[in-house]
Amino acid sequence: xxxxxxxxxxxxxxxxxxxxxxxxxxxxxxxxxxxxxxxxxxxxxxxxxxxxxxxxxxxxxxxxxxxxxxxxxxxxxxxxxxxxxxxxxxxxxxxxxxxxxxxxxxxxxxxxxxxxxxxxxxxxxxxxxxxxxxxxxxxxxxxxxxxxxxxxxxxxxxxxxxxxxxxxxxxxxxxxxxxxxxxxxxxxxxxxxxxxxxxxxxxxxxxxxxxxxxxxxxxxxxxxxxxxxxxxxxxxxxxxxxxxxxxxxxxxxxxxxxxxxxxxxxxxxxxxxxxxxxxxxxxxxxxxxxxxxxxxxxxxxxxxxxxxxxxxxxxxxxxxxxxxxxxxxxxxxxxx
Amino acid sequence: xxxxxxxxxxxxxxxxxxxxxxxxxxxxxxxxxxxxxxxxxxxxxxxxxxxxxxxxxxxxxxxxxxxxxxxxxxxxxxxxxxxxxxxxxxxxxxxxxxxxxxxxxxxxxxxxxxxxxxxxxxxxxxxxxxxxxxxxxxxxxxxxxxxxxxxxxxxxxxxxxxxxxxxxxxxxxxxxxxxxxxxxxxxxxxxxxxxxxxxxxxxxxxxxxxxxxxxxxxxxxxxxxxxxxxxxxxxxxxxxxxxxxxxxxxxxxxxxxxxxxxxxxxxxxxxxxxxxxxxxxxxxxxxxxxxxxxxxxxxxxxxxxxxxxxxxxxxxxxxxxxxx
Numbered sequence: 001x002x003x004x005x006x007x008x009x010x011x012x013x014x015x016x017x018x019x020x021x022x023x024x025x026x027x028x029x030x031x032x033x034x035x036x037x038x039x040x041x042x043x044x045x046x047x048x049x050x051x052x053x054x055x056x057x058x059x060x061x062x063x064x065x066x067x068x069x070x071x072x073x074x075x076x077x078x079x080x081x082x083x084x085x086x087x088x089x090x091x092x093x094x095x096x097x098x099x100x101x102x103x104x105x106x107x108x109x110x111x112x113x114x115x116x117x118x119x120x121x122x123x124x125x126x127x128x129x130x131x132x133x134x135x136x137x138x139x140x141x142x143x144x145x146x147x148x149x150x151x152x153x154x155x156x157x158x159x160x161x162x163x164x165x166x167x168x169x170x171x172x173x174x175x176x177x178x179x180x181x182x183x184x185x186x187x188x189x190x191x192x193x194x195x196x197x198x199x200x201x202x203x204x205x206x207x208x209x210x211x212x213x214x215x216x217x218x219x220x221x222x223x224x225x226x227x228x229x230x231x232x233x234x235x236x237x238x239x240x241x242x243x244x245x246x247x248x249x250x251x252x253x254x255x256x257x258x259x260x261x262x263x264x265x266x267x268x269x270x271x272x273x274x275x276x277x278x279x280x281x282x283x284x285x286x287x288x289x290x291x292x293x294x295x296x297x298x299x300x301x302x303x304x305x306x307x308x309x310x311x312x313x314x315x316x317x318x319x320x321x322x323x324x325x326x327x328x329x330x331x332x333x334x335x336x
Numbered sequence: 337x338x339x340x341x342x343x344x345x346x347x348x349x350x351x352x353x354x355x356x357x358x359x360x361x362x363x364x365x366x367x368x369x370x371x372x373x374x375x376x377x378x379x380x381x382x383x384x385x386x387x388x389x390x391x392x393x394x395x396x397x398x399x400x401x402x403x404x405x406x407x408x409x410x411x412x413x414x415x416x417x418x419x420x421x422x423x424x425x426x427x428x429x430x431x432x433x434x435x436x437x438x439x440x441x442x443x444x445x446x447x448x449x450x451x452x453x454x455x456x457x458x459x460x461x462x463x464x465x466x467x468x469x470x471x472x473x474x475x476x477x478x479x480x481x482x483x484x485x486x487x488x489x490x491x492x493x494x495x496x497x498x499x500x501x502x503x504x505x506x507x508x509x510x511x512x513x514x515x516x517x518x519x520x521x522x523x524x525x526x527x528x529x530x531x532x533x534x535x536x537x538x539x540x541x542x543x544x545x546x547x548x549x550x551x552x553x554x555x556x557x558x559x560x561x562x563x564x565x566x567x568x569x570x571x572x573x574x575x576x577x578x579x580x581x582x583x584x585x586x587x588x589x590x591x592x593x594x595x596x597x598x599x600x601x602x603x604x605x606x607x608x609x610x611x612x613x614x615x616x617x618x619x620x621x622x623x624x625x626x627x628x629x630x631x632x633x634x635x636x637x638x639x640x641x642x643x644x645x646x647x648x649x650x651x652x653x654x655x656x657x658x659x660x
Binding site: 065094 | 546549552553554556565569643645
């Protein structure tokens with residue numbers, strides 16, 4: 001492989017063996033474990049999983065925004081732009097934030113500062129990272145608001161968050177995230193708190209933005225259909241681990257991990273007769289408290305074999321090298 | 337009803353309640369101003385004559401009504417003892433009290449705001465623990481003990497500052513500030529502690545908000561996050577408490593004024609109570625009540641400055657902010 005080709009192929013973000021440790025009443029538990037993935041420029045990685053499986057902590061760890069009780073495991077690595085994010089000082093990390101990696105949060109009602117105009121909130125990173133003057137930053141803020149589809153941007157810059165609807169506020173949050181032209185966008189359930197009608201519009205906006213600027217994106221969602229249609233690759237998380245990494249197009253047809261199939265089966269379908277019971281997954285996901293022996297999903301899994309309860313399955317790939325799964329007894333044939 | 341109308345009614349009710357209760361209370365005290373004026377050697381007839389002259393032998397209700405009517409015309413009356421107009425007596429002492437109040441609260445803010453921010457930013461850290469325990473130790477010292485300790489240290493031992501006395505600002509600004517430092521410090525060292533504690537706990541809450549996470553994800557330095565993003569939403573309880581303290585101090589810091597021989601409102605009031613100079617007492621109470629209402633009004637306005645949601649949310653001036 002030649003050097004130039006290598007440079008083209010070099011992933012934007014390479015995460016290796018990421019673990020997040022949480023201190024809980026004197027005990028240390030691993031809430032994210034052995035997470036590895038790569039993300040190329042202009043691609044989207046979808047992360048799906050149930051609530052509490054570690055999706056949010058995974059995202060926050062990349063930007064050094066873990067809560068005080070949590071920490072990244074010492075052997076974890078995350079290379080972005082040639083630098084290991086977990087080895088950066090706070091001030092170097094501040095240079096990566098917004099300018100290199102920007103984040104969009106779940107709830108736009110609480111992620112904007114209620115006592116600052118949205119204009120000031122958009123201008124802050126412009127002035128701080130790009131050294132713009134206040135006036136220039138303001139006109140850039142108007143442009144940004146316009147580009148994310150906020151109507152009347154000239155007036156809106158002087159408004160406070162409470163004067164806008166949830167969808168508008170999420171557009172503002174996206175404008176803030178895009179302000180410094182980041183190379184990677186982490187969107188942590190950006191549409192969960194929004195009306196269904198607004199969700200598609202926000203996702204369309206994210207897709208458009210990404211296509212225009214070749215930004216890489218991590219899209220966290222618990223909606224499998226969003227993951228399948230809006231991403232290139234999907235990582236399915238269970239109990240802090242990635243259990244399957246599969247290209248988005250093959251998600252519904254070629255999944256090999258029983259947990260992924262259970263998630264797919266749990267989606268309500270239009271063609272079922274009315275009042276047919278939904279396929280919920282039996283049991284509950286394990287809490288972070290207890291130590292897990294073997295596969296964390298084994299107690300809820302209908303394909304569990306003896307081995308599943310004894311040893312944690314490692315990640316392995318199929319022949320193409322693009323489909324990764326961690327299962328001792330994977331589904332062999334394509335799902336019906 | 338308009339917000340201002342509500343305020344006016346509120347002011348009237350407070351003044352009416354405060355003044356009528358004080359009138360009754362002072363009247364219930366044994367003795368009256370006539371004894372004071374007549375002196376130790378006077379006969380009962382002399383006292384009776386003075387009472388006649390001052391109108392003290394009329395009924396309580398009648399005297400109160402008279403006083404109210406005078407106040408309505410803007411006349412606070414004249415002291416029984418010194419014949420000094422009450423308005424002038426208050427005005428002469430007001431600068432001392434206001435200056436003491438401002439100096440004390442400034443020192444309290446300078447101490448409490450940085451300490452509160454830091455303690456909220458790093459709760460249970462070493463510095464937070466030290467601040468917490470020393471501040472409570474300081475607060476549990478009564479203000480008069482604090483004043484005496486400060487006098488002992490700074491006036492007697494070190495000789496840096498005068499122990500007592502007051503120099504008007506117009507006479508000698510430097511001497512004025514020197515004379516105000518110890519009294520203001522004695523008050524501030526007690527008052528800053530609750531200010532610091534409420535700011536600390538509000539800061540802790542605010543720093544857990546999503547918008548702080550958002551601000552951090554923007555790569556802003558810590559001081560920007562603390563001062564620009566977290567401080568303003570954390571100020572509600574501090575401002576409320578600050579207003580209450582200012583209200584107290586406008587009525588005069590009696591103990592401190594007495595110890596440091598400062599001619600403020602507090603000493604005017606206590607002197608008038610001892611000599612049963614009910615007109616002066618009433619004048620002071622009226623002033624204090626108006627000042628309280630005014631300070632509360634300012635506190636309410638400051639809520640709306642702190643949080644735009646109150647400003648335009650349609651809640652009006654009187655709506656208390658949502659405090660978490």
